[in-house]
Amino acid sequence: MAHNKNGDTPLPIDMAAIRRTVEVMRAKRAAALKSDNSDSGWLAGLVECDLDSYQEFVAQLRVTLDPDLLGYVPEMCAKTLGDTRTTRTLIGDQQLDTPFFHHGDLVVKGDLGVGAPFVVTGSVTVEGVMGDCGPDSVVAIGGAVKARGGLTSGEMLVMGDIEADVVYGDYNDSTLHAGTIRARLVIEDDHQTIATVKADLYFDLFDYQGDTGTACRNSCARSWWTRSSPPTRTPTRRCSTPACSSRGCAACPSSAPTWLPRGAEACWSSSSAGMDAPPNVTAAAWQPSVHCPTGGHEHLESW
Structure with missing residues (x-):
């Protein structure tokens, strides 16, 4: 997999505009929760500094993160940028090692590895396997994800649904958060999943840890191979x-x-x-x- 420094021209950010968006979002959240400090100041902190690009903006997620509020990041970016979304296509396997931002949908004609903050305001479609690598990666997607496989060890939030053959979460310091996960196999290997899971085989945190882990993996393998016809x-x-x-x-x-x-x-x-x-x-x-x-x-x- 080729390592991609993205090679993007930084997308300029209008800090005054995004601050206005955040003020409105915070006011609505405070009214809904009947609290003036409903986000502990995290959203306001994200727009406090003067930044030059959206890539710089999402880079902050590496040093400051509130998983409960992460979904507001693609939303605030989308509302600020308005009707300028596009569909971007990346050809071949991609390893993203620098902060990545795109307003609209992203299509990857290959595998996608994420090793840095990654924010897409629309949906992500990956023809191969999509995976992140925490703690360096923080993934926030405003739409849905469709991939052949999903592998996560970092913080990953998908506002829509995830559709894949296999979804595997590893490492206990982060969370996979989505609407509904539809897959043939879902494994929570000491990695919390907050989503509705609809899978042929589903091993949650309690099934797939401690002394029972080996037994579950063997059971998973036996069950899986009775249902699959893999290539030689x-x-x-x-x-x-x-x-x-x-x-x-x-x-x-x-x-x-x-x-x-x-x-x-x-x-x-x-x-x-x-x-x-x-x-x-x-x-x-x-x-x-x-x-x-x-x-x-x-x-x-x-x-």
Whole structure:
């Protein structure tokens, strides 16, 4: 996956206009909650400094964050910018390492990795896997998300619904917040999900932690493979060579295979040895996805 410094021309921000928007939003929130301090000053703090661009504005989310109010960020930006939204398309796999902002819908023709504050006022459609990497990433999307897979270890808020084959949340300091999640498999691996979940298989915080974690993972694997017909692929093996930092390298056949969940890249699998191959499933059918400097990035083609 190519690392993308975005290469965007910064979108100028009218601080006076966005301050007026925030004043109106705060007044409505205070009236609804019957409190003059309903947001603890966080929204006002976001627009206190004089900034030059929306990219600078969303960059603040890395150092100041109120998860309960994060949904106001794409809303205030959309209201300030008005009817200027566009649909932007990014071609190929994307790794966003600098603050990203877009007013409108975003389409990615590949995988999308987010390693910095990321705000889109509309919906996001990703042909491959969409994942963030907390704590550096903070994701706020004003519309819906549609992707082949969703992987999150950071703070991610989707004002609309999420539709994917697999949604996997990892790391206990952040939250995945959405309207409704529709997926074939949803896993909360010590990562809280605040959403209505409609899934064929759903392992929540209580099902997928502590001493029961291994049993749940094996149960998940057995159930999943009775419902799926995956393509036959050559397995990728975990590399034990000190010079290789990829955690998975097809160029090192001497290392013992470690089976990872499909779509789990190095960023999201760094805290785990991976998922054991399910019983009665050949190694070639259990296809991991890894980021390897020698073998390149191998991503999920289909479930």
